[in-house]
Amino acid sequence: MYKLLLALSIFSVNVVEASEQLIPMVKYDAQTFYVNVTIADQLTEEFVIDTGASHVTISDATIKNLLDNQQATFVRFMTGVLADGSTIDVPVYLVSRLKIGANCEFKDIEVAVIKGGARCVLGLSALRYAAPFTFHVDPPQIQLSNCSAA
DSSP, rough: HHHHHHHHHHHHHHHHHHTTEEEEOOOEETTTEEEEEEETTEEEEEEETTTOSEEEEEEEEHHHHHHHOEEEEEEEEEEEEOTTTTTTEEEEEEEEEEEEEEEEEEEEEEEEESSSSSOOEEEEHHGGGGOSSEETTTEEEEOSSOOOOO
């Protein structure tokens, strides 16, 4: 009986460890950290990691590409609060897949679309699925949990 419980305990630990991924980040001079993100197997870009952002944000050019390839669906408008305190109406879409690094994939992620050439942001609408996650500064990498194999 004890051997069976020990075997089950070891198996469950291995399952958790298998879903964790260590993703390298790039650090730039402004003390910001970026990670490669692929949206719907089509576009790969560097996204700034921002745990203070409620949503993943992408540009209007990126969403146009995703819509043209039927990889995104409009969900709603939300009111976004900018760093200066002003507000804007922001369209929110559901994208089919979002892959962080090479092997950490999540399905049906909400993204907010920022007009113009805004940089892409990896916010909590994706990171919450990867919780718990650990941010390492030296060397720069993020450890994500609950990853599906990409």
